[in-house]
Amino acid sequence: DADVTQTPRNRITKTGKRIMLECSQTKGHDRMYWYRQDPGLGLRLIYYSFDVKDINKGEISDGYSVSRQAQAKFSLSLESAIPNQTALYFCATSDFTDGNTGELFFGEGSRLTVL
Amino acid sequence: GQNIDQPTEMTATEGAIVQINCTYQTSGFNGLFWYQQHAGEAPTFLSYNVLDGLEEKGRFSSFLSRSKGYSYLLLKELQMKDSASYLCAVMDSNYQLIWGAGTKLIIKP
Numbered sequence: 001d002a003d004v005t006q007t008p009r010n011r012i013t014k015t016g017k018r019i020m021l022e023c024s025q026t027k028g029h030d031r032m033y034w035y036r037q038d039p040g041l042g043l044r045l046i047y048y049s050f051d052v053k054d055i056n057k058g059e060i061s062d063g064y065s066v067s068r069q070a071q072a073k074f075s076l077s078l079e080s081a082i083p084n085q086t087a088l089y090f091c092a093t094s095d096f097t098d099g100n101t102g103e104l105f106f107g108e109g110s111r112l113t114v115l
Numbered sequence: 116g117q118n119i120d121q122p123t124e125m126t127a128t129e130g131a132i133v134q135i136n137c138t139y140q141t142s143g144f145n146g147l148f149w150y151q152q153h154a155g156e157a158p159t160f161l162s163y164n165v166l167d168g169l170e171e172k173g174r175f176s177s178f179l180s181r182s183k184g185y186s187y188l189l190l191k192e193l194q195m196k197d198s199a200s201y202l203c204a205v206m207d208s209n210y211q212l213i214w215g216a217g218t219k220l221i222i223k224p
Contacts, residue, residue: 042202043204090158101146101163101165105160106157108157109155111155
């Protein structure tokens with residue numbers, strides 16, 4: 001089983017619908033992230049969380065919200081989806097303790113299409 | 116502003132060597148990462164450099180010059196499975212990762 005699991009893996013929805021992407025991890029990491037990836041662009045950070053009580057906006061948070069339900073769970077919501085939110089979304093975790101580099105461990109991705 | 120530059124696409128031959136360059140301008144520096152990403156899949160960690168010099172890991176090596184804001188990823192003995200995008204990312208003074216757009220590497224037989 002993957003250490004970082006995202007559901008759903010693929011989703012097609014219509015403009016105006018509410019969508020939730022879920023992420024769970026078994027790595028025991030405190031830090032979790034949501035990124036989106038568009039062709040020709042780098043990974044762009046939507047939100048990140050350093051622990052359950054700490055939520056921070058990334059560079060492109062407008063139109064998105066998140067919930068950190070537990071150390072292991074971090075969900076991304078699109079309250080009213082629009083076509084330019086069509087993208088590949090990645091959840092990731094990292095660990096800065098004990099001399100770790102802070103490298104990111106990614107989930108398998110959630111491909112979202114908004115019609 | 117913060118910026119990471121890397122070539123959009125490169126082509127190389129199976130068995131050869133290829134060097135993928137990355138230049139960066141960031142607010143502070145706390146390390147540089149290289150990730151590999153196959154089409155439609157998640158990025159996977161390749162290497163980390165925080166001090167100047169070369170880090171070697173099997174067929175892959177990564178070099179860093181902090182004074183020049185420059186890194187490269189060197190892939191030796193190229194295999195078809197090395198066809199992928201290679202992402203350069205720099206951790207800035209706030210420990211946030213700044214990502215390049217990635218270099219798509221095409222390997223030809």
